[in-house]
Amino acid sequence: MSKASFVVRRLLQLGVTFWAVGTVLFFLFRLMPGDPTAFVVSAQMTPEARQQVIESYGLNEPLYIQYVRFLENALTLNFGQSFHTNQPVREVIWTYLPNTLVLMLSAFVVAYILGIVLGVLTGWYRGSRFEKTTVVTALTARSLPTFYVGLIVLWLFGAGLGVIPMSGMGTAGQSYDSFWARIFTLDFLHHLVAPAAVLAFYYMGYPLLIMRSSMMEVLSQDFIDVCRAKGLSERAIMFKHAARNALLPIITAAAIALGYAVGGSVLIETVFGWPGLGREMVNAVLRRDFPVAQGTFMVLAATIIILNFIADLLYGYLDPRVTYD
Known part of the structure; x- marks a missing residue:
């Protein structure tokens, strides 16, 4: 084919x-x-x-x-009007979608940077105490529900120490000329840190474990021995040769993971009171606001489906060995 x-x-x-x-x-x-x-x-x-x-x-x-x-x-992307506010659903979606994207992309970038770096190190130092500790931490992060970790963070750092806001994405009473003016403020960053960190902790385990497995497979290949025979430093072999060849599964998996990251915003936005599309979807279901609930579900589902499609295309483009039989 x-x-x-x-x-x-x-x-x-x-x-x-x-x-x-x-x-x-x-x-x-x-x-x-x-x-x-x-x-x-x-x-x-x-x-x-x-x-x-x-x-x-x-x-x-x-x-x-x-x-x-x-x-x-x-x-025609016309999901009707909200039963609750009488607004067109498209306006409701475009009001809350940017907030979700900022939160998800921030967490996703942090998770993948840390996950890739730690995955390279755990694959390189196989059998060490560092590898065992990192893998246990990654598995724990993937096992704990995000809402549970979020509640602990709010209880400890919000209610207990008072170093993070309890909800929202900005201090009440403050106004800004535009969305972009809001997100480039220290106040917005202060509200973003906690929910983004909780999500990054959860999503970090996925690229970390994939990168570790890919690194172990690459390190068993003959060209690694050739690099050592040429006298290359261990650091150069680790990052310039082994890590680069181990990145392919990460790149293709990133598109799928990004889709699920956007779709998985519901719980964390509800816990942290983040005014995003996920929380609005929950509120629409509770109000039985069919048009808004259907519209938000369709947008999140479309994001996951389209990014899965992109991942399929990327895999065949990046790896010439892939066939379409």
Whole structure:
């Protein structure tokens, strides 16, 4: 199979996957117990006014008509209007998505830098006490739920020592001209450190363990012995030759990990009160705000699916040995 045929097939699979995710989300929220109109209509409204509000959201129509309209709107990224605020869902998403991206990308970059460096060292010093300690720490970080670590950090450094804020991404009462003006302030950095550190601690174990395994495989190859025979220093062999050849699995895994990092923002944003897309998604589910919940779920799912697709393409591009049979 040629690369072009592989890309076309994967794009078709993406379309089917998006349709499946959207269908599951549509019926999942409508099967949940409770009345979705509870936050839309008021008990003080007349029956005529209540019916008019329900009709304006299309909630009076048969389920299959709502489903078809949902699919049609999803193709144009139109997820309707929020039941709670009456805002277009697109505006809600673009309001909170940048906050999530800043948090996730900060944690992701720190996690991968530390994970790669520590993975190189643990693979190089195999069997040492350093390797055992680092691997145990990485496995512990991957095993502990992020919300549990976040609560401990808040209890110890927030409520106990008072060195980190308890919630939010800025001090109350402060205003800024733009989003970019906000994120380049010490106050924003002060609020960012704790949630980003908790997430980086969790995600660091993934690149660390992959890099360690890749390093051990590379160090067993003949060209490492050739480098030593040429008289190269151990430092040069470790970083310039072994580490460079061991990076391929990390590069391709990074795209997948980044997608899950964005999708995994729900718990940490809720614990730290970070006004991101994950927390807004939780609030929308609690309010039974179908349009916002569906829109945020679709954005997070699309991020994971697209980055998986990019990882597939990167792997074949970076490693010529990969075939598409």
